[in-house]
Amino acid sequence: MSLETRSLAPTTEGLDEAARLLAAGALVAFPSETVYGLGGDARQDAACAAIYAAKGRPQFNPLIVHLADVAAVARYAVMDDRARALAAAFWPGPLTLVLPRREEAGLSPLVSAGMATVAVRVPAHPLTRRLLQTFGGPLAGPSANPSGRVSPTRAEHVLEGLAGRIAAVLDGGPCAVGVESTIVGLAEGAPQLLRPGGVPVEAIEAVLGQPLVAGGSAEAPTAPGQLSSHYAPGAAVRLGVTRPDAGEIWVGFGPDCAGADLSLSETGDLTEAAARLFHMLREADRLAGQGGRIAFAPVPDTGLGRAINDRLGRAAAPRP
Numbered sequence: 001m002s003l004e005t006r007s008l009a010p011t012t013e014g015l016d017e018a019a020r021l022l023a024a025g026a027l028v029a030f031p032s033e034t035v036y037g038l039g040g041d042a043r044q045d046a047a048c049a050a051i052y053a054a055k056g057r058p059q060f061n062p063l064i065v066h067l068a069d070v071a072a073v074a075r076y077a078v079m080d081d082r083a084r085a086l087a088a089a090f091w092p093g094p095l096t097l098v099l100p101r102r103e104e105a106g107l108s109p110l111v112s113a114g115m116a117t118v119a120v121r122v123p124a125h126p127l128t129r130r131l132l133q134t135f136g137g138p139l140a141g142p143s144a145n146p147s148g149r150v151s152p153t154r155a156e157h158v159l160e161g162l163a164g165r166i167a168a169v170l171d172g173g174p175c176a177v178g179v180e181s182t183i184v185g186l187a188e189g190a191p192q193l194l195r196p197g198g199v200p201v202e203a204i205e206a207v208l209g210q211p212l213v214a215g216g217s218a219e220a221p222t223a224p225g226q227l228s229s230h231y232a233p234g235a236a237v238r239l240g241v242t243r244p245d246a247g248e249i250w251v252g253f254g255p256d257c258a259g260a261d262l263s264l265s266e267t268g269d270l271t272e273a274a275a276r277l278f279h280m281l282r283e284a285d286r287l288a289g290q291g292g293r294i295a296f297a298p299v300p301d302t303g304l305g306r307a308i309n310d311r312l313g314r315a316a317a318p319r320p
């Protein structure tokens with residue numbers, strides 16, 4: 001599927017159109033003080049799945065959620081005293097905090113890749129702030145580049161990588177910082193440096209009054225154990241199943257799964273399957289019950305199917 005990617009001017013009309021597209025579930029790349037982000041409504045499963053599809057990510061790496069102000073952050077994530085101190089010192093600005101997510105706040109599980117945490121940031125760029133105010137919701141925004149490529153700092157870079165795959169880019173000129181946000185993990189234990197970036201580590205340590213410990217790799221934060229208990233099935237999981245055993249809850253994919261209990265996508269659409277994945281894991285586990293068994297139909301290992309299979313493989317892995 002190829003779209004004609006529009007370039008939107010940094011005007012009231014351009015911002016209104018960007019907000020309208022985002023509300024309709026489309027993807028709009030936007031400038032920030034760090035790099036261009038690939039924006040989608042963080043409450044819409046389909047928009048979040050489309051972000052992964054556009055970037056061609058082989059895994060569901062969690063996405064940073066951009067918000068207009070600290071009050072908005074506190075609606076979606078739990079802020080402790082350390083988070084409030086860092087927010088007061090560095091927001092708006094190039095600092096991302098990984099915090100416990102508020103499960104009932106309505107974020108798609110895809111922004112967290114099924115984990116119990118969410119990465120949040122209040123950007124400083126005036127145009128990003130106006131976009132967030134006009135849109136009025138949480139904006140998922142990983143860097144607006146195909147997976148594995150250099151992060152874009154100009155609208156032209158975004159188009160080089162993603163033209164035809166997203167609805168629009170809001171052209172705000174070159175980004176000022178050009179490096180990504182510093183990511184600090186505050187979800188559990190000592191504060192962790194998950195990625196160095198625009199805010200110096202020393203400045204963060206000065207505010208916290210303690211050193212940051214080296215975090216797990218921010219590029220691969222989703223070890224099997226990190227899947228939130230909400231989405232990690234308690235039932236035993238089998239993959240690639242075309243004929244389920246009696247008593248198994250069978251989750252189909254595509255039109256050839258007559259009699260399936262649930263389906264990732266009846267038409268065999270990988271983006272729809274990605275959007276439904278975490279909900280289906282949860283629902284299948286509920287239907288299977290204590291000591292139950294879940295069988296997933298095969299999902300093609302192409303495009304988003306690779307990320308889906310990666311996640312299903314973790315769900316099927318033996319648990320400690």
Ligand code: AMP
Pocket residue numbers: 061062063064098112115117118119141142143180183194218219220221
């Ligand atoms: P980018 O695509 O450049 O915006 O990078 C976002 C980075 O934030 C990725 O490396 C993610 O792994 C990391 N990240 C986002 N959410 C979380 C989270 N909940 N826990 C740990 N790291 C995260």
Ligand code: MG
Pocket residue numbers: 142143151
């Ligand atoms: Mg990136």
